[in-house]
Amino acid sequence: MAGSVHVVGAGVAGLSCAVRLARAGRLVRVYEAAGQAGGRCRSFHDAALDRLIDNGNHMVLSGNRAALAYLDEIGAADSLAGPPRAEFPFLDLESGLAWTLRPGAGSIPWWIISSRRRVPDSRAGDYLRGLRLAFAGAGATVADCLDAGRPLYRRFWEPLAVAVLNALADEGAATLLWPVLRETFGRGEAACRPRIAAAGLSRSFVDPALSLLGVLGCPVRFNARVRAMTLAGDRVTGLDIGGEAIAVEASDAVVLAVPPAAAGGLIPGLETPRESRAIVNGHFRLEREWPGVSIVGLVGGVSQWLFRRADIASVTVSAAAALIDKSADVIAARLWPEVARALELGDAPLPPYRIVKEKRATFAQVPAEVARRPGTRTAWHNLFLAGDWTGTGLPATIEGAVRSGHAAAAVLSTGANT
Ligand SMILES: Cc1cc2nc3c(=O)[nH]c(=O)nc-3n(C[C@H](O)[C@H](O)[C@H](O)COP(=O)(O)OP(=O)(O)OC[C@H]3O[C@@H](n4cnc5c(N)ncnc54)[C@H](O)[C@@H]3O)c2cc1C
Incomplete structure (x- = not known):
């Protein structure tokens, strides 16, 4: 009989793996170091804005088949919002030129x-x-x-x-x-077609998965950091959660769905990407609510993508090495005039804001680091890897994270890679 699967890490990779296996009838136990699930894809209530905000803007595209399949599995397929047809409005902050990219049908x-x-x-x-x-x-x-x-x-x-x-x-x-x-x-x-989580990342990608795992009788433990693994011969035999020993039985398996540095610390000799890149997000509370959601690409400034939902405007700066060490005040003062310009708010004063810095937003997706991505299997026959940094062939995105989780589930279920 198939034993339990211990999934370490409740980010999108761990959750998508756990859901796939739990729906197939496996007993899954999830261990998450933080007090909440979602990892780098999560929402939280921000006191300065008095709103639920995301750690950062996340866009998926309608062609992200694994991400959409995952949302379907957890009953959240209709939780995304976006334009009915693919269109990407852009504004050049330097020249003032605006245009909208509308790809055609067909390949x-x-x-x-x-x-x-x-x-x-x-x-x-x-x-x-x-x-x-x-x-x-x-x-x-x-x-x-x-x-x-x-x-x-x-x-x-x-x-x-x-x-x-x-x-x-x-x-x-x-x-x-x-x-x-x-x-x-x-x-x-x-x-x-661009899609964003209409009511926040956790409501789309995280909370419905936790509910489903609960219904399927699969426990998710929070504040449960796996500090060490016992590796004996060619298998994992135990997990150490801050002094508590969890036995990994002979028929059990472990899926490590943690960031690369954490995986490297738990598995001796594991090659992983070592460098990372930062993303900075600025969230601003507007004076009034706007209908629907809008997504605008910005070039010629510091801001890159502007998302607006209700009365929150959120702006993303990826590859943010030049910004990450600046103070929140300095960053807000740099971003707000660009946001105000894109929303045609004139010289409106800086409203309440929250700057979220994700120093290790993704691994550095440069050729030398891409070459260090490991596959799903490890040298230990009951130990598997998942995470956006593993060798999916895709960038470190929600789509990549879900595919890595599904790949681990497939290897466990059938012995085959998806
Ligand atoms: C600001 C920002 C913007 C982004 N924008 C986009 C976007 O527009 N579109 C897109 O598709 N993707 C985007 N991404 C990328 C996307 O968020 C990630 O690819 C995805 O969330 C990674 O999921 P994961 O499960 O692989 O890793 P993580 O989310 O890092 O999950 C790993 C989990 O493991 C837990 N953990 C770590 N160590 C241990 C341990 N020892 N024991 C137990 N648990 C442990 C962590 O707490 C965490 O919950 C963005 C990321 C950021 C940060």
Whole structure:
């Protein structure tokens, strides 16, 4: 008989693995170091704003099939919001130029033939040059494949690379950008509709999973940091949770769904990515509520993506090395004028705000670190890895995290990788 599965870490990777296995009838036990689940994808009540906010803006695209399958499994498929068709409004903060990118239906981008549909000052060939990403070698950066001198680079390729890879285009791994393009823009409009969690990340990606695990009789323990594992011969035989010993029986398995540094500390000799990159988010409480949600790409300033939900405007700065060590006051003062400009609020004074700094938002998605991503299996036959930093072939995103969780569940259930 199949034994219990001990899932360590209740981020999206751990939760998606636990849910898959629990729905298949396995007894799953989840151990989470923090007092809440969600890891890098979570909501919290912020006292300064008196609102529920997310640690950072998270966008998924309608072509993110694993993320959407996960939401479906936990009964949260309708918890995302976004425009009915794929459209990405942009504002150039330097020139004041505004445009909206509307990819066409179908996988051949006929729309790039029309100058009215293209990003200002771009030519059809600038888009086709993106096909070079498909043939990028393991050591290539995004900038190596594209023409940095063209306006499309600054107005599309670079913002896309920074958002997807959390790395500047001249260091981000080209091999990770291509699969995203292939699975979204490469499949046409219906696969690249932007989606955000309408009522916050936890309500979409976390709370429904915890409820389902509860219904299925699978306990989730909080404030339960796994401090050590007992490795004997070719298997894990025990977990140590701050002095409490948990036996891992012969038929049990362990899925380690923790960040790379934590996994490296628990498994001797495990090769993992070592460097990380930061993301900074500024959340501002507006004077009034606005209907619906809106997502705007910003170029030519510090801010990169602006999300607005009800009376909260949240702005993302990825690859935020230049900002991460500045004080919250300084960051807010830099971001707010850009937010006010994008929302056409004139010179409205700085409203109540919260700056959230995620120093280790993702592993550094640069060629040398991508080469250090391990697979699902380990040298111990009942020990498996999950997490956005494992070798999914995708960037460190919700989609990648879910796929890693599903891959671990598949190996455990059938012995096969998905
Ligand atoms: C600010 C920000 C913006 C982002 N924007 C996007 C976006 O727009 N779109 C997108 O798709 N992705 C985005 N991401 C990436 C996305 O959040 C991550 O890829 C995803 O959440 C990673 O999930 P995970 O389960 O792999 O890791 P984590 O979320 O890090 O989960 C690991 C869990 O393990 C726990 N843990 C650690 N050590 C132990 C231990 N010893 N014992 C027990 N538990 C332990 C941690 O507390 C944590 O809960 C963003 C990330 C950040 C930070």
